[in-house]
Amino acid sequence: xxxxxxxxxxxxxxxxxxxxxxxxxxxxxxxxxxxxxxxxxxxxxxxxxxxxxxxxxxxxxxxxxxxxxxxxxxxxxxxxxxxxxxxxxxxxxxxxxxxxxxxxxxxxxxxxxxxxxxxxxxxxxxxxxxxxxxxxxxxxxxxxxxxxxxxxxxxxxxxxxxxxxxxxxxxxxxxxxxxxxxxxxxxxxxxxxxxxxxxxxxxxxxxxxxxxxxxxxxxxxxxxxxxxxxxxxxxxxxxxxxxxxxxxxxxxxxxxxxxxxxxxxxxxxxxxxxxxxxxxxxxxxxxxxxxxxxxxxxxxxxxxxxxxxxxxxxxxxxxxxxxxxxxxxxxxxxxxxxxxxxxxxxxxxxxxxxxxxxxxxxxxxxxxxxxxxxxxxxxxxxxxxxxxxxxxxxxxxxx
Amino acid sequence: xxxxxxxxxxxxxxxxxxxxxxxxxxxxxxxxxxxxxxxxxxxxxxxxxxxxxxxxxxxxxxxxxxxxxxxxxxxxxxxxxxxxxxxxxxxxxxxxxxxxxxxxxxxxxxxxxxxxxxxxxxxxxxxxxxxxxxxxxxxxxxxxxxxxxxxxxxxxxxxxxxxxxxxxxxxxxxxxxxxxxxxxxxxxxxxxxxxxxxxxxxxxxxxxxxxxxxx
Numbered sequence: 001x002x003x004x005x006x007x008x009x010x011x012x013x014x015x016x017x018x019x020x021x022x023x024x025x026x027x028x029x030x031x032x033x034x035x036x037x038x039x040x041x042x043x044x045x046x047x048x049x050x051x052x053x054x055x056x057x058x059x060x061x062x063x064x065x066x067x068x069x070x071x072x073x074x075x076x077x078x079x080x081x082x083x084x085x086x087x088x089x090x091x092x093x094x095x096x097x098x099x100x101x102x103x104x105x106x107x108x109x110x111x112x113x114x115x116x117x118x119x120x121x122x123x124x125x126x127x128x129x130x131x132x133x134x135x136x137x138x139x140x141x142x143x144x145x146x147x148x149x150x151x152x153x154x155x156x157x158x159x160x161x162x163x164x165x166x167x168x169x170x171x172x173x174x175x176x177x178x179x180x181x182x183x184x185x186x187x188x189x190x191x192x193x194x195x196x197x198x199x200x201x202x203x204x205x206x207x208x209x210x211x212x213x214x215x216x217x218x219x220x221x222x223x224x225x226x227x228x229x230x231x232x233x234x235x236x237x238x239x240x241x242x243x244x245x246x247x248x249x250x251x252x253x254x255x256x257x258x259x260x261x262x263x264x265x266x267x268x269x270x271x272x273x274x275x276x277x278x279x280x281x282x283x284x285x286x287x288x289x290x291x292x293x294x295x296x297x298x299x300x301x302x303x304x305x306x307x308x309x310x311x312x313x314x315x316x317x318x319x320x321x322x323x324x325x326x327x328x329x330x331x332x333x334x335x336x337x338x339x340x341x342x343x344x345x346x347x348x349x350x351x352x353x354x355x356x357x358x359x360x361x362x363x364x365x366x367x368x369x370x371x372x373x374x375x376x377x378x379x380x381x382x383x384x385x386x387x388x389x390x391x392x393x394x395x396x397x398x399x
Numbered sequence: 400x401x402x403x404x405x406x407x408x409x410x411x412x413x414x415x416x417x418x419x420x421x422x423x424x425x426x427x428x429x430x431x432x433x434x435x436x437x438x439x440x441x442x443x444x445x446x447x448x449x450x451x452x453x454x455x456x457x458x459x460x461x462x463x464x465x466x467x468x469x470x471x472x473x474x475x476x477x478x479x480x481x482x483x484x485x486x487x488x489x490x491x492x493x494x495x496x497x498x499x500x501x502x503x504x505x506x507x508x509x510x511x512x513x514x515x516x517x518x519x520x521x522x523x524x525x526x527x528x529x530x531x532x533x534x535x536x537x538x539x540x541x542x543x544x545x546x547x548x549x550x551x552x553x554x555x556x557x558x559x560x561x562x563x564x565x566x567x568x569x570x571x572x573x574x575x576x577x578x579x580x581x582x583x584x585x586x587x588x589x590x591x592x593x594x595x596x597x598x599x600x601x602x603x604x605x606x607x608x609x610x611x612x613x614x
Contacts, residue, residue, distance in 0.1 A: 021602050024594040057600075072593065089592045093461055093546055108596045109584045110606070113577070125596065136598040145600060148592070 002389070003057045003141035004368040009047030010376070012369050017057065020137060020145035025072040028149035030064035030081065034162040035139045037061075037368070037375050037385045038085075038170060039196045040310045043265060044130065045372055048280060049312055051114055051130040060085035060127040061169040062139025063162060066149075074150040081153035083146055084337030085170040087125035087136065090151035100124075101334035106148065107134045118313075126334070140368055142389045154341040157349070163356045164348055166386065167197070172355060173340040175201025175261070178308030179209055181331035182257035186210040191246055191255040191298060192232070193291040195223035197358050197384050198308055199261035203232045204353060206259070215249055217242055217291075219267060220380040226358060237268060246298045254300030262291035263309025270294075272317055289315035296322045307332035358384045365389040442553065453555050454576040458583040461547035462590050468518045468539045470590065471550075480585035480595065482606070483578065493526065506530045532557045550586070552579055 003017045020029055038061050043049050063082040066075045075081065087106040088095050094102040106125030107115070115123040115132045125147070128138015137144065146153060156165045175198045184190060190211045192199050195218040206214050207230065216227035217235045224234040235245050246255050264287035265280075266273050272290055279286035292307065296319045299305055305328050323330065347353045360383040363371050371385040436444075442455035460467055470476055474487040474494050485497045485505075496508040508529045514522040514536075522536040533556040542549045554575060588595045599605045 018601055020600045023597055023599060023602055023605055026592070026594060089588075089596075091461065091591045092587075093459070096461070105588045105592050106596055108598050109581045109588070111598065112584070125598070134596070134598045137600045147596065 001142040002365055003137070004059060004365070004372075004387075005054075006044060006052050006056045006058055007054050010045055010373075012045065012058065012372050014366050014368050017055075017141070019143050022068055022070045023145065024147060025070045026148050026150055027070040028066050028073045028075045028146045028153070029068040030062075030083070030139075030144050030146055030153075031067045032062050032064040032139050032142060032144055032389050033080075034064075034166045035059050035062035035141075035365075035387050035389070036166060036169075036171075037140070037371055037387065039198065040129070040263070041372070042376050043263070043310060043312070045376055046265065048264060049130050049132070050118075051132040051135075053131060053135070056128070056130070056135065057137040057141050058128040059138030059140030059144075060129055061166065061171065062127075062144060063156070063166050063169065064139075064144070067143070069149065072150065075153060075155075079155050080158070081155050082165050082168045082341075083127070083139065083144075084152045084154075084168075084173075084341065085127055085129075086152075086334060086337050087127065087134065087147055088151055088338055089148050090338075095151070098336055098339045100336040100338045102336075111135055124334075140365065140387060142365065152338060154345060156345065160348065163359060163386065165345065165355070167201070167355050168337075168341055168344055168348075170335065170337065171197040172201050172344055172353070173337045174198050174308050174335040175203075176205045176340055176344060177333075177335045178202040178259050178261060178306050179205035181306035181308070181333075182206070182259050182304045183329070183331075184209040184211050184257060187212045188256040189213040189215065189250045189253075190257045190259065191215045191217060191295070192227075192259045192261055193217045193295055194261035194263075194309065195220070195227045196261065196379075199259070200226055200230060200358055202259050202261055202308065203227055203230050207231050208347075208352065211257075213249070215246060215255065222380045223383060226383065229357070242294060243298050250300070254303065255298060256300060257304040257306065258295040258299045260292045260295050260305075260307045260309045264288055264311045264313070266290035275317075276315075287311045287313050287315045289318065293317065293319055296328065299326070299328060301326040301328075303328060305330040308335070359386055361385045362391070363387055364391040440551075453553065454579055455551065455553040456576065456579040456583055457549055457551040458587050459542045459546050459549050460587045460590050461545075464539050464541055464548040465518050467548045467550060467590060468521075471537060471539075471586075472515075472521060480589050481582045482585075494523075508533065550583065552583060554579065 001019045002014055004012055005015050006012050022029060041058055044052055066077050066079045069075050086101045088100040088103040089105040092104040094104060101124055103124040107122050111131050111134050112122035123133050125134035125136055127136050179202050184206050188211045190206045192202050195216050203214050203216055214232040215235055216232040217237055218224050219236055219238045228234050235242060266288040270290050273288055276286060276288035280288055348355060365387045368387050375382045375385050440455055442453050477487050478484045483498050485499045487494055487496050493509050493511050498506040508525050510523045510525050513524045520538045524534045525532055535554045537552045540549045585595050597605045602608055
């Protein structure tokens with residue numbers, strides 16, 4: 001089959017690799033119909049996530065048609081399903097209390113040592129996201145093996161297009177959980193750093209949860225415009241003093257909740273970020289946590305901090321004093337996708353959530369390497385890339 | 400040859416688990432040993448007592464205690480989750496373990512059960528005719544709430560070539576503590592989910608297939 005494989009920093013290629021097989025009883029094989037490139041795939045592309053090996057198949061946002069099932073799978077051939085990027089067994093202590101992204105049984109034993117050393121505990125398995133999280137082949141391919149297929153995949157109705165439901169795999173529940181972790185109350189003023197897909201979905205979710213004012217922070221005009229269309233007020237950090245603006249826009253109180261949808265590769269020329277850049281370049285495992293530092297200083301005393309943005313290593317000059325002295329609550333984590341799948345599917349069906357507005361490009365799988373390059377280099381225009389195995393280049397469209 | 404054999408022995412022992420805990424405790428008592436520094440398990444001390452090679456590891460499995468106990472007590476199940484153990488079979492009142500190491504080097508252990516309490520504990524020890532001396536004990540206790548069963552394995556062994564043997568074993572990633580942790584996690588996966596997670600894309604790439612092929 002054809003698949004997008006990683007070969008090094010900014011080197012991904014579409015190659016022929018072996019088709020996946022059913023291995024364990026609860027497995028299923030999908031024929032992928034749509035798969036997206038995620039902002040967090042760019043961390044792999046930039047080589048800032050450890051444990052990626054040459055030849056690894058990337059992709060953790062995908063959906064498709066069931067073409068083969070193991071003995072204990074509950075899926076049937078021909079069903080259309082969206083697959084959560086988190087692999088969860090459904091049976092362990094964490095899965096039972098709906099902490100699906102903390103599953104103890106989905107990361108193969110021999111792969112657990114690295115994340116256990118880094119983080120104190122092993123991570124769960126994730127699709128196509130380095131050997132820290134299992135080394136599972138991802139969904140930017142024609143076919144994919146889905147373990148625990150009786151737990152993760154959600155069957156979607158035929159009247160919804162792939163584009164309507166594809167983002168149930170990651171960025172929609174991630175944005176939703178980002179807002180939920182901010183414990184938004186009616187009348188809140190909420191600030192969201194980063195207007196990538198997760199930030200945009202967090203903005204939409206925060207509005208739906210009753211926030212009276214959402215402030216979006218980014219530097220790409222097009223992304224800020226998308227945020228405005230969702231009802232947010234835009235702040236361009238290149239031209240505006242963000243903390244001063246947030247204080248003024250919240251009437252001198254400070255924002256009630258902050259959401260960091262940026263993560264470990266913050267943009268901008270703030271002094272702390274330039275220093276972080278240098279440290280990340282030399283590969284000492286330092287994250288660029290500028291957005292998070294700013295968020296911790298901007299949030300009002302007693303406020304809430306939610307971090308859906310991905311971090312993988314260490315951050316220094318971390319304002320721990322602001323966190324303690326201002327009595328902040330901090331919540332974060334990889335998304336417990338399965339916890340939200342059904343409710344969010346219902347909201348899509350009822351038209352409460354718009355999931356397609358951010359798709360800027362639809363490309364054949366064969367063009368995936370170009371998709372990565374443009375998504376990385378032209379973030380203003382390329383807001384979200386969906387890859388369609390089987391699509392021909394002449395059908396390529398940009399909305 | 401000596402290198403791979405050493406690695407094999409150390410690794411193997413792990414799986415075997417071994418006994419110790421009980422005999423050690425007995426020894427300590429009879430010596431009227433000094434009061435324990437704290438309530439943590441002995442094997443978590445930063446400086447293990449010289450001469451003792453004791454390892455221990457616990458895992459909590461979300462299954463009833465009786466079920467976990469019975470699965471373990473049927474020793475022929477052990478190769479399903481113990482990576483180095485090729486087979487375990489009964490011979491008279493003993494169990495014979497065939498353990499595999501790098502470079503096709505096999506180790507044979509003849510063990511007898513030295514203590515057994517239904518649903519609570521199994522202890523065993525190697526006897527004459529074994530390639531290595533080792534003892535092990537596994538205990539089963541109820542975990543708080545509905546978390547299932549806490550399984551704790553302690554193993555004591557004579558390191559094949561002392562410190563050097565363990566150093567070499569570590570290079571082969573068969574250092575007993577690591578092996579014990581991996582084996583217990585595989586047991587947890589097997590009992591909780593009915594399968595052992597693998598990220599292989601092809602059946603031929605799984606560890607189970609590779610274990611089978613290398614026989």
